[in-house]
Amino acid sequence: TGRVLAMVGGFSYGQSEFNRATQAMRQPGSSFKPFVYAAALDNGYTPASVILDAPFEMVSGGQVWRPQNYGGGSAGPSTLRLGIERSRNLMTVRLANDMGMNLVAEYAERFGIYDKMLPVLAMSLGSGETTVLRMVSAYAVLANGGKQIKPSLIDRIQDRYGKTIFRHEERTCENCNANDWENQAEPELVDNREQVLDPMTAYQITSMMEGVVTRGTAAGKIKLDRPTAGKTGTTNDEKDAWFVGYTPDLVAGLYIGFDNPAPLGRGGTGGSLSAPIFNEFMQAAVEGTRPTKFIVPEGMKFIAVNRKTGMQAYEGDPDTIMEAFKPGTGPADVFSVIGGDEYATPEEILKSSPQANQAVTGGSGGLF
Template structure:
């Protein structure tokens, strides 16, 4: 009797403390249950262009698009349940028959060869527990399975499983797999494609159709056979699916079509710690059609420059950048930061600070016009010397020519250095310097060399400042991102910053002259048949940099070429022969896909014209200019 009493007491104690332990474990696992209840997996963020086309995917550790349960095809559920857990809708988290069969099979083989896990248990393994084959972990798994079944519906469990499971090739979840392997939405999948995806969880790498298509098809056929045996598909469906061999795509996860642009987006939104994991949709102003054309004409221009300069690959450091914006909104429609992102991720469009040469001159003349001068104002184009013997500077025109007395219109068309220096002297250097800074330039020194382009700027800086002309007196901050949409549908809209500097009438005075730069000046190779084009070339000392800054009524393009080592690109025409033709090719290219683009500049009301000696001059009603101060001698030269 004492032995029996001891046995009963011990058994009771074991059961009591076992139950107590189970209760303790049950309570200790509440945080894990909550994790699955409030399931928040990593989601891939997508960058879309202005027409909602994919520019790139950006992601963290897991590439995933979330699919709500009602997005998942019923056939996907049937295929998964058929092969992984036939009694899923009948058990309460644990399939005791399956566990018993697995134990017998493992004992027969003398090793662990089969598990009896339900889909609920598999979900727990994927999201909460490790895959260690210990008794304690198995107990926790069983307890969690029961808790999850009590907390979530079967549909919620399936939704989480089908979004969380790894399906090979970097894809997590069935939505990512459908788009990745087959370029289809879930509702577009065929029965065979569904079976191929359903076969992946068992061995994702082995059954990856991009690596082992035969094994993937064989596994899918086995699943189809199982579904047919269960009576879940008809004979005709079964035979049709068996015969199908779907087209499989081996895609990179990022699918990045504009890497320099994507880097800019990531940098601009770096204040978001979950940018790559929270499933944002980022809409950008980029137009992938424009981007493709820009890349094509840019590469063509690059090869032309190589040919002209006879550069050998071993000594070639030539590179460049191109930025396309909408003239009236500042939206960035295309952007190239270099000739080959794979060789250099350095974004020359935003980071390359280079001398801008004669592209500064339109701003000098705009300031003069706003100060009361007109395109017909006459100015001497004669030599000047500055400094002393120790610091002597004698600027020259291209070709060392002198043109005598010329109009401001003529001086800007032909980019005359000496006339520009004399204009600055007439307006006042301090006023000119302050105007240059107000436009957004940042001179490193305060001397006359800056008015001929010694100051440095990135192409993006010129994309901003040249909007002074293309946007009729209002400078626009180039805008890349248009909207940021969070996973809960919250929308943040990005607006273009703008600042008014002059009137449309005054800005048109420069625009009309820049049209002549393209029609009859250094920008002739930027001409486009049937379209008004205004622009300015620029070539810096020693031919280190070649620029063209041009615009049509709708589109502004900034192009720069130069060596990364800041060496000379050679005496090959710079902005005229290398860069200006790229502009022309680009505008002609986009007109083919967007023929509705505006082709003519509209002369603002309040701008007048007069012909003198067969030359047409535009001018404004200068009596309305504020603080107008013009000497009597100067007034004789104005209409």
């Protein structure tokens, strides 16, 4: 519904009226990445698409920009799923570069994260400033199957005569005002909110962020009794640590950082600092409520794929995951890598899957 159930913007309103949840402009860091991936999934990519995770550099204005993964290093060709689970900066930059930053900016504005986003590659890593409320509202769209969410602290306003002069709820209910039952049609809630994202794309990115919680940068930090999706975020020099996540019914997010940005200290990441706070809050928030599952859109199909190569898994494959695909899509028949023109085939990829080995060495397209 977009109803804001709880908000904390500081220690004491008496000491400071500044609301850090709605007014503090902060870099979201990697917590912005799901919207880069959502733009990709909405435009022909799949969770099993493979992108090169390797050093990247770009010259702009006479300056050389060399982004790095947190902690350094790179993993070579990896699926989109692995990229978001492990929060790989180099993969995100290559993905944004491949589809174009104008598209990324369009989606960021569509979700309400920014009013006007500068379409430069650094923005794909969450270098632009926004607020916690905007980020949580954007994640709420993903949790709501791609339907637009507008946050509100007020449900409705009535005048002194009881007439409603403002109503936040945009959905209308047909036949809800009948006083008597006269065999009319059953009441129906009509959701006329804007469809910001394909429901199948929303489910795919949700599934990928469930992997963040179970296997990725937040692994072991979130211990709820229901499906949970989310993303960590850590800015340069560990100045801000983020976590934004959701269950099927509730979305929450936070950042930790000084008012005058300064390093939080070694290991001050979204996974180590913010995810445990999210977990503690959500455990209290959902206590006594019935767990539900994320809704799978009609027509979505699940195929067993190798989690590293993105190709269809073979019988007995030890690293298999059931991946969600839209109709007409599926795992690739030929192992190909976005950004692979600068890459030589690694031995570990050839060993990871018989299908990948055959595709790379069989001369039927190969690695590119």
